[in-house]
Amino acid sequence: MKDVFRAFLFSGAVALVVSGCRPSPPATTPSEKASQLKLTGVWIAVGTFEDPAGPPPWSNTPWPSQPPLTPWGDTESHRLADIKSVVPCQPAGPVFFMSGIGLFPIQILEAPDQIVLQAENIAMPRRIYTHGRGHPDDLDPSWMGHSIGRWEGDVLVVDTVGTNGKTRAMNGVGANAGVSIEDKDRRFPASDELHLVERLRVVAEGEILEDQITINDPKTYTSPITLKHYWQRRPDLNMMEYYCGENPRPQDEANFAGR
Amino acid sequence: MKATIVGLVAAFALMWALPAPAHHSFAGFDRTKEVMLRGAVREFQWNNPHTWIQIVVVDDKGRQTEWSVECGSPNMMARTGWKRTTLKAGDNVVAVVNPLKDGRPNGALVKITLPDGSVRGPGDAPPPRPLGSAKN
Numbered sequence: 001m002k003d004v005f006r007a008f009l010f011s012g013a014v015a016l017v018v019s020g021c022r023p024s025p026p027a028t029t030p031s032e033k034a035s036q037l038k039l040t041g042v043w044i045a046v047g048t049f050e051d052p053a054g055p056p057p058w059s060n061t062p063w064p065s066q067p068p069l070t071p072w073g074d075t076e077s078h079r080l081a082d083i084k085s086v087v088p089c090q091p092a093g094p095v096f097f098m099s100g101i102g103l104f105p106i107q108i109l110e111a112p113d114q115i116v117l118q119a120e121n122i123a124m125p126r127r128i129y130t131h132g133r134g135h136p137d138d139l140d141p142s143w144m145g146h147s148i149g150r151w152e153g154d155v156l157v158v159d160t161v162g163t164n165g166k167t168r169a170m171n172g173v174g175a176n177a178g179v180s181i182e183d184k185d186r187r188f189p190a191s192d193e194l195h196l197v198e199r200l201r202v203v204a205e206g207e208i209l210e211d212q213i214t215i216n217d218p219k220t221y222t223s224p225i226t227l228k229h230y231w232q233r234r235p236d237l238n239m240m241e242y243y244c245g246e247n248p249r250p251q252d253e254a255n256f257a258g259r
Numbered sequence: 260m261k262a263t264i265v266g267l268v269a270a271f272a273l274m275w276a277l278p279a280p281a282h283h284s285f286a287g288f289d290r291t292k293e294v295m296l297r298g299a300v301r302e303f304q305w306n307n308p309h310t311w312i313q314i315v316v317v318d319d320k321g322r323q324t325e326w327s328v329e330c331g332s333p334n335m336m337a338r339t340g341w342k343r344t345t346l347k348a349g350d351n352v353v354a355v356v357n358p359l360k361d362g363r364p365n366g367a368l369v370k371i372t373l374p375d376g377s378v379r380g381p382g383d384a385p386p387p388r389p390l391g392s393a394k395n
Contacts, residue, residue: 044385055390089308102384103335120334150347207390237385240334247306 001149038202039108039156042239043209043231045100058230060099060210063188076189080169089120089244091143092122093167093190094160098198098211099229105237108209115149115156121242128158135161141192158198165192165206170215191219199218207233265272288357288367296326296366300350305343310382312346312368314354326364327369328356331382338385350374 046054053059069077079085097119097141100106104121128149135146141164149158169187195216203210209231216224298316312328330336333343346352351374356366368381 098383103331105385121332204390209274232388232390234385234388236388237338240337242307242332244308246308247304249309249311249329 005185037110038154038206039200039209040110042105042107042234043101044234044237046232047102047229054230054232058204058210058232060229061227063070063186063227064225067185067188067225068222070218070220070222072191073189073217076191076220077169077187080187080189090166090168091124092119092242093163093170093194093256094126094144094147094196095170095190095213095215096167097122097126097144098213099227100231104242105234106231107239112178118239120232120239123244128156135159141165145194145196147196154201156200157197158196158200160198161194162198163190163192163194165190165194171199188225189220190215191217193217193219209233272336275311287359287361289360290357290367292358293355293369294366296328296352296354296356298326298352300346300348300352301325302348303343303346305333305336307334311337312352312354312371312384314352316364324364326354326356326366328354328368328382330368332354335382335384339380340384341382345373345379371385 012167018259021080031246036133039067045060046058047060067073067077097117104119106117106119109116110119111118113129113131115128115130117128119125124143126144126147130149130151132150132244133148135148137163141162143164143166145163147158147160149156151157156164167190171188197214199210199212201210202208211229211231212226214226215221232255262280296314296316298314301313301315302311304311304313310330312330314326314328316324318324318328333341343394353372354366355369355371357369359365370378370380372378
């Protein structure tokens with residue numbers, strides 16, 4: 001599965017070399033080629049933060065009711081609960097990206113050396129590099145961090161480091177929202193020590209994408225948090241634009257947390 | 260001003276769910292109250308992060324009040340049947356909103372009756388699709 005495009009091109013080159021010697025093998029049809037790209041497509045989260053239930057058995061793991069927060073994490077969690085601490089239109093981080101709220105789809109595209117994920121409601125894509133070169137030594141912190149992936153059978157194992165710690169709560173609602181729909185919800189911060197290990201696989205005959213996310217963040221949590229989030233393949237949906245700053249209606253922001 | 264409010268309905272069980280906010284918290288709106296606005300559309304702002312309907316309501320003394328009515332993002336609206344042309348200036352509508360807690364003429368749309376009599380919500384997730392129907 002790894003690097004299917006390169007394998008495809010390579011097989012084509014071999015076929016050219018040997019074509020003078022014996023009949024070429026049947027060419028891979030576009031549909032067959034597409035079927036190898038298991039993650040490629042448009043997906044929408046099943047379940048939401050408010051209601052994690054998806055179609056059985058694809059229900060998201062709820063965030064823990066008693067998060068193992070460090071003292072720093074506890075302080076940060078309370079800080080994020082104050083809407084004044086949130087910058088309007090600030091990007092989300094990778095955990096939020098992969099959590100979904102059921103309103104906006106993501107699109108995944110598989111290229112030879114990277115897999116690109118675009119969330120409709122988040123300005124920045126995630127790029128998962130599959131070139132096998134590992135993380136750079138001197139990594140500039142970024143909103144999405146640096147992700148590398150490798151295939152273990154049908155599971156894409158993704159390792160992410162290098163986030164900038166500026167993300168709003170990982171369990172916030174929407175790409176640019178500072179708070180959950182219910183303001184009483186506990187905020188789950190992430191620091192610049194965030195280290196994610198994800199196991200992505202497609203199940204349910206290709207219709208459900210499972211992302212098991214293990215959150216390691218020793219600055220924020222005393223032990224890892226593991227969640228499973230599910231997405232449904234939705235080829236009927238077209239990706240649209242979403243730019244938070246288009247019409248922010250600043251006259252309202254001071255009043256109702258329009259951030 | 261109060262005369263502009265045709266109806267005030269306590270809504271403890273919201274049959275029309277607010278759009279889950281993609282950008283905002285909707286905490287500033289009083290979700291236990293519904294205000295019915297009968298008026299004419301001044302402008303339909305079809306843009307992100309949320310769409311807005313500006314509705315001019317005239318009370319029995321002839322005073323005009325312009326309400327700002329917040330809806331979901333164009334993404335959420337389009338996937339539930341809305342178009343940027345669904346409303347135009349001058350359209351007479353009846354909108355039910357959750358008003359701001361501070362009393363300003365600003366509300367989150369619950370439902371709106373269009374000139375043709377059809378009723379629409381504030382935008383939402385795309386309609387669900389049963390498993391087994393996706394062929395990619």
